[in-house]
Amino acid sequence: MSRMSRRLSGALVTALLVQGVAVVTPATGATGGMSATGTTDPTATASDWTHGTGQGAATHRVTLVTGDRVDLSGAAVAIQPGAGREAMGFQQFERDGHQYVVPNDALRLVTGGQVDERLFDVTGLVAAGYDDAGTAVLPTIVTYADATLGSRSLRATAGARVTRTLQAVDGAAVAVEKKTAGTFWDGMTAGSPTAGLRTASGVAKLWLDGKRQVGLDRSVPQIGAPTAWQAGYDGRGVTVAVLDTGYDATHPDLAGRVTEAVNFTDAADTDDNVGHGTHVASTVAGGGAKYKGVAPGASLIVGKVCRDRNCADSSILAGMEWAAPRAKVINMSLGAEDTPGEDLLEEAVNTLTARTGALFVIAAGNEGSSEGTVGSPSTADAALSVGAVDKQDVMASFSSRGPREDGAIKPEITAPGVDIVAARAVHATSDYLEVEPGYTALSGTSMATPHVAGAAALLAGQHPDWRAAELKAALMASATPTPGADVDAQGAGRVDVARAVHQSVLATPTSLPLGTQEAPADDDVPVVRSVTYRNDGTEPRTLDFAARVTGPDGSPSPAGMFTVTPERATVPAGGTTTVTVTADTRVESGTGVFEGALVGVDTTTDTSVRVPLTITKATPTHKLTVKVIDRAGNPAADYWTDIMSLDGKVYRFVYDPSGSGTVSVPEGRYTVNASVITPSDGSSTLLVRPTLTVTGDSEIVLDARKGTPVSATLSRKDASLRLAAVGFRRELTNGTGYGMRVTADSFGKLFTAALGDDVGPGEGALVADVRGFWAKKGKDGTYDDSPYEYVLVWFERGHLQTNFRRVVRQSELAEVKQKYYSVTGAPSRAFQHNFGFPPEGGSALSAGAIWFDNPGHRTVYYKAADTMWEARYNQYAADGTFQTQFYSNNYETYRPGKRYTINWQQAVPGPRFGRQTFVTRDGNRLSFNIPMAGDHAGHTGYTECDTSRVAFYRGDQKIVELDYPWTDASGPVPAAESTYRLEYSSARSATKGDFDLGTDISGSWTFRSGEVSGSMPVALSAFDFAPAVDQTNTGRTAVIPMRLVRQPGAAPSAVRTVSVDVSYDDGASWRKARLVKVGRDAWTVPLPGRPVTGGYVSLRASAGFADGGAVEYRVIRGYRVG
Template sequence: MRRRKLPAFLLGVVTITASATLAGAPAAQALPAGAPADKPAPSTTSSVTLITGDRVTVRGDGTTSVEPGPGRRDMRFATYRTATGRHVVPVDALRLLRAGKLDARLFDLTALTAAGYTDERTRELPLLVAYPKAQGGKARSATTVQGARVTRDLSAVGALAVRADRAARASLWEAMTGGTDAARTLQPGIDRIWLDGKRKINLDVSVPQIGAPTAWQAGFDGTGVTVAVLDSGIDATHPDLAGKIVAAENFTDAPDADDNVGHGTHVASTIAGTGAASNGRYKGVAPGAKLLIGKVCGTEFCEESAILAGMAWAAERAPIINISLGGDDLEGIDPLEQAINDLTARYSTLFVVSAGNAGGFAPVGSPASADAALAVGAVDRDDQVADFSSRGPRVGDNAIKPEITAPGVEIVAAKAAHDVIGGPAPVAGYSTLSGTSMAAPHVAGAAAILVQQHPDWSSQQRKTVLMGAAKPTEGFDVFAQGAGRVDVARAIKQSVGVDEGSVSFTGGQWPHGDDTPESKTVTYRNSGTAPVTLTLAVDTTGPAGLFTVSPGTLTVPAGGTATTTLTSDTSVDGPEGLLSGYLTATGADGLKVETPIAVNREPESYDLTFKALGRDGAAAENAYISLFDLKTGTQYQIFGADSAKRLPKAEYGMYSFIDSETESSLVAQPKLAITGPATITVDARDAKPVDVKVPRADAVPTFIVLGADWTIEQGVIGAGIIGLEFDQLFAGQRDPKSSFDGFLSSAVIALAQGDGVNSPYVYDLAYFREQKMLDGLRKNVKAKDLATIKATYATEATGAQGVKANSARYTPDGSYWGVFIPFDPPFRRTEYVNTDNKAQWSSAFEQQLPPVGDGWPETLASATATPATFRGGRTYQQEWNRAVFAPTVAGAEYDWDYVSRLGDLLWVGMPSFGEGPGHPGFSTIDSARTALYRGNTLVTEVDTEWAEVELPAAAADYRLEKSVTRSAPHQFSTQVSGTWTFRSGNVAGETPKQVALSTLRFSPKLDDRNSAPAGRPFVVPVHVDHQAGTGTANKVTVDVSYDDGRTWTKAPVAGSGDHRVAAVWHPRGKGFVSLRASATDQHGGTVTQTVIRAYAIG
């Protein structure tokens, strides 16, 4: 059986990325943000309401905020980042998460957003509620209260699929759990709660490559065998699939089983396509087989509940099931893995599953990671393992996965009529795709041929014979290819297989001089009619004597078995770590059976005992300790107050959370050297309190976050705690002498008047300490250490509230820290930031529609300011939400801002609603169009504000057109458009280069409602903002309209260069002014921008 560690939690913690807010009031939100992605995404704000009812908001620039749900005002939060995503976890979920009772993805913002489980896209959160199988009724009762509804009974796998309504999640959480915040338990009848997540489908010589024609000539083409394909459906009209489909079932929300992606059709035809549309050229591996189609993917993403239902349906009806989809494999056995193991045992169905397309960046995915699954990697035409093919070992126990490979590079197969993926193929009606998704159906087809030849074989026999007959590729170890590339020609000739398929050894503990050899029985099974004599040998990359086999010769009787003993002796001298090879059995007539073998020869390691003490000095009931190797980033978790762990000799960073009902302590040690056995005690009393006093006596905290971050070669690892009261949070260092050059601790605090809403002032304070952890924080802030920002906020959207944050970062490439505090515009506020922290400050503003009932605010628009350094004792002015809102290239900070090119890739990400003062800005919109022309030839046209386009390398003249519309509650810039001409060619190197273009920025002097006087002359300053290489503007024209652009009047323009002023005459009465301007730069580039309802008059 598969050995597993405790379920993953807090793996690879990174900078704190969330805050707490005031329940029942507009959000006072935290704003930390890591460095942006390679290309800045258009600024969209998405929110996720967690299973606990708490709301997490992720903004387009990567900033994140948290708002406690109804009745949860005093909730504290932990925040962390794993290798796969950013997490925010409320304290009352920590214990259940650590115990493996909650799926970590329920708090993974990246996964939830990618799956479409944001508040903007759905009101319901899909869950899988696992229950003891005898208590299904109790589980149903517990999960249908307070806003959850059962959508699918998955009794075959011991679970219910339910949907939790957004507004009722806080009450549902209370109904499904019991106990105190620090000691929550699930209610009786509920064993575990999973996210009903989404898995992703894993994207002419390949059939001969695996020897299928040889099998056909021998009379084996899958005739009489049904293969199930759980995928995106099927194009039943394709000629290659005519008469192939025995049944099709739709498990998605789509109206039918038709393939609107193209993946399922491609996979199905690789298995059993006749090649009718290509005169047999693109025939499948088992063209005589029939197909059972289960549509479990409505798009490229596939809901786990649909996959589970499809598995249960297909397992009763087909001996082979192909699953070319997957997701990250976490520690523990997830529902899909469990279902494959259970259904295989029940029906002897062979699940052939693609290994994943993460290459060496992530291990083999789930559900290929299931014990019973045959995990398939991909090779190219030369049997070289594809760069994208996921490698092993398996997460948790170092078992060998993938187990076999097959062609998966540039595979040509049937193209669905509604195909949206795939490249061109030599013959119409086909497409080219690459991925382990394409490799798996080659193996499924091979398995179908074996079923035809040996209908009485078990699924394990089919699996192991395919593995044993596979052809390993020299230069790749077993963790890249398993047994090697499938060889169906050899498989149909060989009657011998190894029951175990592969053999993995645990290995002894370091030091290895006295290791006891570990032996395992290897069973050879002969399904033939004559005895077979085998000669056994070991081929390994390890030292001599690491693996031995005895006896070295076996005779396996007809229809019987024979065993040998494979021994791993890690006491021999040699390298440490994962060592592997093959046990090879050879016999007469070219018989050859390859069995992958592996062992983990432990590096120098020591037994450690970890103890955790609470603030009362007693053993802590709710403690978590994490250590990670400062060189490799490998992380280890320790749960509970008294735990044992064996770790390799290394230098580690260490942090711990120790929680009680009312307090959270973060204790860190920047560097801890493990050089021998030890007892490591983490004492919450080493964490000191936080107390900060500011000049205004009535200021109270609205947000506190204490953090610890390590910058190592693999990235930033860190942890933090969040709360609302000074007496809730404590921070400190375990060993006062410990330090690490890449370590940075931080405290970020926001204070305001009352609950923060419409406070006339705010304090944004950030404190950092290099190399060591903060020992709490006690500060009496002086006015000389504060910069004063006099901020003015105008009104734009009807009925909107505003939120604004001043955020600090310690290093140019570091994270931003700050907190959003709300107000009702028009508004003026005095904002203080401390200047004794070596930090740069950036500012961000949002317009939001206030929440309705128990709902959450809706973000309408956002704007940011580039980082600046302030000086203590000085006063600065800022204006926000000030018209005119128009496309802008002002405020660019990163290489890909805003229209840039690298190689032949052009990125268009220009903000559409930059503010008059020069802040880049974004907004909700009704429609958008972005089009690019090369000369007068259309290159691309999309209905988004951004575009990514591959262009020819040669320099050419281009025209970019962009238009956006928005409506109520927005009052201004309801239609915005622009046209730019520029010249661009290939950009060599690794750094993007901005395209030479400009934007026009209007900055009239308006009142706080973005209005100007009617019936009088007025001046409109026009500024030309440039990307690199444009040069100064040499011509600027301005037109004005008072009827929303139906008629235009030319306005006189004064000034020179990039600073011009247009003179207009406002008519009497109320209305709106629209503006249109054009400019030409010194190098011939042009720009024309039009803004309908630029500002109001009257």
Template sequence: METTIATAPTAIVPGIPADTATGTVTLVTGDQVTLVRDEAGTPSVTFQPAAGRDGMPFLQRTEHGQVTVTPFDAQRLVDTGVLDRALFDITTLLRTPTPAGELPLIVTYGTEAAAATAAPRLRAGGAEVKRDLPSVHAKAVEVPTAGAAAFWKSVNPTAPRQAASLAGGIARVSLDGVAQPHDVDSARQVRAPQAWRRGLTGAGATVAVLDTGYDPTHPDLAGRVIGEKDFTGSPTATKDDVGHGTHVATIIAGAGRSSGIAPDAKLLIGRVCKPSGCPNSAIIAGMEWAAAAGAKVVNLSLGGGATDGTDEMSQAVNTLTAKYGTLFVISAGNNGRDESVTAPGAADAALTVGAVTDDDQLAGFSSRGPRVGDHAVKPEITAPGYAIVAGRAAGTTIGYPIDDQYIQANGTSMAAPHVTGAAAILAAAHPDWAADRLKSALVGAAEPQADATVYGQGSGRLDVNRATRQQVYAVQPTLALGPFTVGDAPASGTIKYRNNGRDEVKLKLDLVATDLAGRAAPEGTFTLSATHVTVPAGGAAQVTITAKATGPYGARVTATDGDIVVQTAVSGYANPVTQPITVSTTDRDGVTNGRTYGFPVFMTNLDTGITYSGLTFGRPLSGELPAGRYGVYAWIPSQSPDREPWYPSYTLAATEVSLDTTREVVLDARAGEPVRVTLNGVETGTYTGSALGIAGTGTAFAASAPEAYVVPAKVPGLTYTSVQYLRDVLRSTTCGPGSRRVCNVAVANQSGPVSSHPVITDADLATVTADFGSTGTGGTGDRVDFAVAPGSSAPPAEAINKDEIALPGRLTSYFYSAGGVRWSSALYQTTPKFLQVQNQSVRTIANGGTLHEDWYSSVLGPVVGSASVRSGNVLSFSVPLVSDSSPGHYASSTWIGGTGETVLYRDGRLVTGSLRPDSAAFQVRPDKGQYRLISRTAVPGAIRSTQVAAEWTFESRYVAASTTLPLLAVRFDPQLDGLGQLPAGQTVSLPVRVDGTVSTARVRELSVEVSFDDGATWQRVPVADGFATVRHPESVGGFVSLRASAEDVHGNAVTETIIRAYRLA
């Protein structure tokens, strides 16, 4: 898996989800999965088994938009930790750029001896060994995606049956993922100049920067770099062709306009990141090199997924810190959610850094703790990470360019090097200090913000001056109490203070405790054994802190004596009271817990939405769960393993239990009813999927198999969806033999599984006729439809229908739905190049009705809606810039290869910018301001709407509740032909309207201009009664560009420019 450069994320909005990843990936099993999303980001998948694996069942799991798809024969190995879940995390795989046609893996062995002899066996399976990773007994390999099925068979010879282990002594196979680099006068904000004035500039310290390399010609880095090495195989070696590494390096030790925090420190540059991301194996190798080369501090402004700190990268941090005493300073990540701190920042030994704005508010994008699993404090400290101006590598464009030498960027990537620079200053002043001492000094001296919790900020914002002056520190910079169980004896720990000064200090101790949301903890949740403690000169003293927490609470202990201020962040977590539960499964043959294969049993707490899972392979599932009501459900396999093809049918069985009264659960597949459709009197079984969504949680599970059954049950809080697609069904006039027409059937129930056997006729089917334009090149495409259950985020097990069409062309499809199912659709161009061209919002398709749709037949431009909002001090912007004018249609230019920028100004001054069109999030000041928001995109290779730009002006001030921004959009809706053309030499009336989040009746001004030379010159045209009158020139093959301006009575305004809006034929 690769780790990601941490730049700040975009807003989560309907129309353009924050995670817009769509496309097709090849799994380690050789199977292929295609992911599509609706306008709210709800995903759906299609699953294409590898050759020889037809009918392979799979399990789909969706949690908060993150999708995993696990084939049947990999499931057990995933559940037991032998296979990395990220290998089947479709969302991660799609946003993990990898070498063309290659799947990068880390293969870990149980012993060093097994790893040493593994290369021949790996090569025999088609893998190429790229790097040895001795610190974790592993090898980094690449497997050709075309040969993934053969590799899978070599490491799992029992496939397609399930296995308990892999062959050849392999202990684990992980995705060699791509961590991403995590992306004012910030030095003054962290009080570095005071340290400089005392002669503390980092002189004598060596710092390693593991990133995208550096620009050796940048004047701010002249004379700073004393060693370099590339771990990526980049053609430019350590020369930075991304820009992230140069930016980070100059924050640490740069000179010039944005002087680094430690301007006299020396740098080792390790390139571990490519333009596509940072392979985990490269990161580990870079860390090994940097520590061995003598770096006192190593900066890692990057991160992968949130972990509990047991992943390979985090373990490498712990191992290398213990061996060399090196301090690893690592960005927390830019997910902006609780429990989202990423690896390798999840490591115990790491000094993990969150981000604050220029007024010391916790940045909305900054990943928060507690750490996954044990609820420990992460991050431990924060630093400036918003609108940071630092060095720009020549020819690069990350962040927002200020000039040729500098860029402005946001992210915890920018926060971490501030702390690294401070650590360098301390290391230079105290050459004998190891990592733990440096970490204690920095964390203890931090300045906390009153409205941020310890799980968001750790001990607070970096204070370089205090860290370099203060002689008193807490030996353990953070403390974890728990997890323990409610009702057990309280958990206690010791805060030990050490005084390196010449005089004793008398520390006054204050304690503030809150929950994750910042609400005050109940009285007595944390207690101190003393409120004052005396620490002798050159000595130590300690105090005991006790936690009686009933959930995730955090405490900040502040010790003061005059100018001395020492912070300690403490976590306290108590597991809730639990009750025993035993779950057994009985298959359709009457065998109870007799199978050694299958999918897990899921247990969802219907009050909290938390889902637990376990296995019933050959034995009951026994364990303890927090008391409460649960939906217990499983897809139970039924088929003898000696039958071929060896793929079981599945029965979905579910029940509701209360652990206060029920401790033993039996899910019995024998009560299952077949999932069927009777169409025109003919009963048919089809390739089916079934899904369960947990109301209000963003979590859903789905499975698909050629034969399916369901046990009807009432389980409030679980929304059941059954989906089927029918083709060549006998005696159907619509879906008959040889017909390319497809009937889509979906049934939902908001209270658990129901019998899924609709009896329908042709008269019950809705007829949807769709006309499709093209991007202007012709070719072929896919129309994808998927069912959306009511009141749930549950996706179907697969996109219910994917039908190939000619572009331009027409397709007629048929739909039947029950239980409140609605439908969403997407159009993909498949040739000459795969592109997600346009999406359709969720809508109701009435049974028995008719509907006509136009796709891609109008001018492509911006569409606005309720997705652009202000909430508190955050402006979240989302305007798909290349949407056609049909109601409910939307498209991001990034889907079709567009690049661009979004820039925000306040009262004429630049706030910040992002090199992404369509969407962004900006943290702004609370008082009223006049804002100017610009978003522009260019789409290389496009035939029409090759460049689109929009500029909005509006006023905004702090609002507590989320409030829609008053944005306008001018839409042009001429009926273009299938190639996006109108006749040359004619006068045409272009339909034009103003859409927006304000009443269009209050628009007071609308003007339209046209250009026939790609925007070099413009001429105004008449606009009246909703039409703009345009006289086309005679020349065929030219293009018409459009520019429009509109303003409402409140002064909200927009100017749009669409270059090559349509072609003349």
């Protein structure tokens, strides 16, 4: 059978679903991650701001489960095979902004579903904090086909440490030591690369232990809770479990409410150090010291499953197993992107619900209004998936939408989730700002979910014998729909517990996803479904039934398309009645989604029973069969095939071990590509058909025997090839891109085949590349300390390069001498990645790291034509501690035959803009991320630090304060022109990693800004001091040149005032310097007094501008005194 998916899994972070918090947070809002918090309020508050950890700026090293290492730098990767795997080839994929790197020996296991593809999603691993700087172990989960054999295989595998047994999924959480990851991989697999690897005996699948994210005044009456209280139902006798970040036991709203708390993380206790869990718990059952929760009579048990903003799958699973037998209702305001098939948390929700009857109420996510963004595990069949509305019952813009991958209706219900005021933990993070003492306002589906959990507790108190199915049915049946909102956004509608406690009729099933009717419609078979209504009351209820459905254009569905039989029926007390709904898509109508609800109404009792329904009348689709053949002429078993529509709307992944698979695709134009490994010779063939037009059923054969050889050689005889690669990247007409690249240790193992015609006009650019990396191999067999490196790339447009052969001469290359300056008091080691991009932009690849001494120098030879080069420099202490990382964001271009010199880390360190913009305004949204440790050459710099602070003000009002060291932040600002101030500071111990320069750097920028059209750089400037120093950053200069450098693209403004102070005692005292103007925005600074040899020069400077802007800058230990 074929394995198909709409998309690759892009994120592995389970979000605490609150909008406006870092990407790797629990369900609190995020930039680029799953979040359950969001905002529709146009005014700027801290919760409206999104911020991440500046991941695009730094180089992140990731050790894969196979033991191979990948360095990720934004859209560029560098690959280093693990020990004993030097000849291993790799597949690099780009999907949805994520970079995947899959070793050839893992490809069949990934495509066949035995190994989780997220283990090779390098972008996702970094986002989850699983890079090597974040953790020395890779958390995984092993599930068993046979528990006895599987656990035996685990015990026999070196480098595997079982941290927790997970009975709900028949598996175990396993910590993999990265130093021995290659050994673990060997133990978890069997077979050979030639015959194909399989999982070890008894092992069903190897998963990533992914992370999920977490992110009450008017909201409680909004859902009708006071009416339920007046009827005598406040949740008394019901236990609700909150699986979250812990709770604040000292908060008065939770005093006496929590009967049991257990920590499932590696944190010290159950205390809430984020604030998310406390807010959620008080919304469920707060005691009313200030604001009353939805079910104030309920008891709470708290499972801390999120150490901070991160929630490991294994911790969540353990918390679920603990809570399900103890609680009637379980609140999970966390989630991650839903992936094809059933993931481990979805499986556990279904298993535990069936076993215990507990209802899991789970946030749908904060991924916005795009189709299919609803998050897991709310996508489990048994879960009640919760979206968010504002206080006027309008859908929140951030609330994730359905449908689920298979068309099921998710989310299923909504609740208030915008600016919800509830308890603030005493140890909450700084972004959980107090709106009044002890309380904070948050937005997100994280906030909506506890409203529904509380409502479920009220019903459970009213009906102690009800299990999850009845609770879910009653809440959905009684919901109040939001006019104009799609079913895929709101499900049944906003929870209405006032109606629920007075309404006795339930419906099963709770929703009717009627599927997709393929074109043409004239032969469609009508879809018939039955709904059973159950009356738990003491009086019969007579209901009038109708299908209230609208078409894709929002108008009512045509007559005859939906019929209900009978249209009126009586549900007897204690009995049931069945109603049938029929959807006949043969009725003349447009194509698209028809949605609404089967509604049963008893006007005499205000009973209204809603069952949301959808059916899709598809545009014409056709079967596309893909046959893949390897270079030996055999049906391929090790391959990866993508089918992508040119508009980016349709993606199909095709794999079948037989080498032939069939998928259905709409009519249209597609790119088809495949990477085919031939086991007998270890070769990889990349095949690309840029454009395939599908108008009917068709077949395409991807035959690796059509591949032509690729070769490139140097005239330099002592240079050895380190890595060879071929690839392509396709720009889609929706502005996104995707691509594939394959690597080998020899060009002799790479082949390419260009199929069909070249890319035509208006079809989106295709840029193909061939890459080669050479250096001098040492006696130890590595390339470390090679005095030179060759980094070459050739681009081709419209099609893959075929029959590619090059002999490279020195005259074709640019020779660039790299000089490395030291910011530490002891020798260190460093490496530099060199990424070649086409002028159009896109992704890039580099070979693994070549380590060298710092200070020092070496030479890099670049292919000069048709390439933009980005170099990234990383420095580590002798003990392996990361020290500093600079990268050239200037995309340098070089000329053939020319010589250049580049200096890295030359004093004085401080904020630099390079050629990029780091503070921008787009309409009424402002974004910032200032690299605070740049160098004199203009390289933007990021460095390790002990403490840091970022604060943003409008006038004297603080809008947001962050404590992340290098933070990307973005948020709304008023349209009217205002004065803003941005403050940055970072400090590091002089003994941390042997640092003795730039130990304390701070900057402050004041600027005026108002609404703009499009994205514009903010008018900021930075100081650049340039003392004469050697490569240890030591100098005896008496005069320092100084410039003010404007952020690129910003409007110029005359300097009105400027001053500089100098310190020779690390800032304990300062002396004013006399400035000598030598040009526009340029001065010299004669040093006052005489600095002491062996000491340091610290600098403090400020300037004011005619446009009202200002800049202040201070660096302690700017350079050494010789």
